[in-house]
Amino acid sequence: MGRSDLERLSREELIELVLRLQRPQKTSRTSSKPPSTDRKERREQAKPGGAKPGHEGHSRVLSEDPDAVVDHRPDRCACCGGALHGDLPAEVVSVSERIELPAVAPVVTRHRRLAVQCPSCGGRGVAPVPQAARGTPFGPRLHAVATYLKTFQALSYERLQAALSDLFGLTLSQGGLMNLLRRAQARFRAGREAAVAKLRRAEVVASDETGVRIEGSNSYHWVFHSTDAVVHTASPTRGAVVVREMMDGHRPAVWISDRYTAQQGHGVRHQTCLAHLARDVAYAVEVSADPVPLRLQFWLQAVFALAERVTDLAASTLAAKRRALERRLSDILSAPSRCDLTYELQARIGRARDQLLVFLDHPGTVAVTNNGCERLLRPAVVQRKMTNGYRAMWAATGEADIRTVVDTARLSGASPFATILATVA
Structure with a gap:
């Protein structure tokens, strides 16, 4: 918008434009934007991670079936220095575990076809091509590992190539990896x-x-x-x-x-996802002094609370609560407002009104978000x-x-x- 466009605006339009420009940017809490797009100062004000005061601690669960059990017995008494023979009864006072990964190396099986000359007729007998020698030289577990790392650990071809080399000592070209993955994908x-x-x-x-x-x-x-x-x-x-x-x-x-x-x-x-609406409402509450967005936020909180216990309530109770929510929503949507954000919210929610509480007709099978x-x-x-x-x-x-x-x-x-x-x- 240039100077000539601004000069043609009325006083009220200029005020509205300035107010719009002063509104804070949307964040992951007030929109569908990912948390990574939040402003740095907002992230710096966030609460630190880790356990909060009063949180009950947890320790690693011991393995149910360890590969080996090693008992450590004292051989001398700490008081008198006397010998403690191995046949004396003992009790377990503590248990700890050490977990280690074995060294992983590829298992290479070389298949050789042999030819043998018949001593009777002098003919030459050649072994048939074994099944393992047909097609790709790579086995199913290698296919599975490469597919898992590429798909679920988001490795590029270059990083996957490096991981297979560093971890398992396997040297594969990127073209070979591509062919390997195509073969694996066909099986799905x-x-x-x-x-x-x-x-x-x-x-x-x-x-x-x-x-x-x-x-x-x-x-x-x-x-x-x-x-x-x-x-x-x-x-x-x-x-x-x-x-x-x-x-x-x-x-x-x-x-x-x-x-x-x-x-x-x-x-x-x-059923409209109410989480999306809740973020839009949260933004309106943050930037507007109008009471309608706050009323909408309270209404959505009541809906979410009802959704958490929808399977515990009788059908008659759900029907009564639904009628109450519908009446509250009618009052909110009909409330007058001069705020453009409020007007947009009222119009958007009004258009989706028949899609907001469908989950109440299908308790436990339809999610609210x-x-x-x-x-x-x-x-x-x-x-x-x-x-x-x-x-x-x-x-x-x-x-x-x-x-x-x-x-x-x-x-x-x-x-x-x-x-x-x-x-x-």
Whole structure:
């Protein structure tokens, strides 16, 4: 906006512009911005980490099945110096453990095909090519380790190459690593298809997406989450077409997401993530003296408190509390205000009003926030920051398949590496 534009503004418009410019920047507490973007002075004012006063301490749990047990007995009495024979009864006064990793070195098995001349006819018999000598020289555990480090520890090819060399004494070129990972990723396609099939039968589905660079272009990493399936997918678009292709006509009873347009209209009913609204309200409370945002904040706190015990209350009690919340919200949304932030909040919440308390109709099965999807997306965000994205689409889709199989298995308590090893073996 130039000088001529400013000169055409009215006095009230100039005052409003100055007030807007004086507002503090949004932080991770008042928006969806990550904590890493917070201003340095705010981070310096944060409370120190570590245990707080009065926190009950915890110690390492001893192993249930140690590999070896060594008893240390005294051989002389500390009082009189007399001998303490090994057949005397003893009691355990303390137990400690020492934990160490064994030295890891590759196990190389050389397969040699032999030829033998027949003593009867003089013919030459050659052994068939063994199965171990067909295809890649690298075994399934090496495939699993490389896949785990690349996908879940966000190592670049260069750092993965260094890790395998430093830790295990393995020398692999980056091209060899790329081929190794492509072979491993292909083994996860069947598991992905099974997870997608489960998702298309789910009654409650949550979704979210985050930006990622693929082949040098802005693209998106999507996640879809139900009670028994997690599906990741990479796409060049953030549009609703991604959801329609994923669900293939299935329309769950409830869809959970933020208010982004592409996430809307995919379920019979929709539960808006109230955590997103709470951050917007927190920002309005921080920068505005208007009482309406504070009333909205109190209302959301009441909703979150009710969500924590929604499975403990009778249906009649939930219905009564819902009516009370609806009445409070009506009063808040109809309250007059001259604050533009308040007006925007009232309009935004008014448009989503039928999506705020859907969780009360599905106690224990519909979450009040979309934090589950946000947690599932966090490793993809870390990967983006560490490696700056993917060089090729096959790498993005292959990694999405791996995350799909691993995160789905996690729902039943399986560990990531065990799942990867079982898949590639």
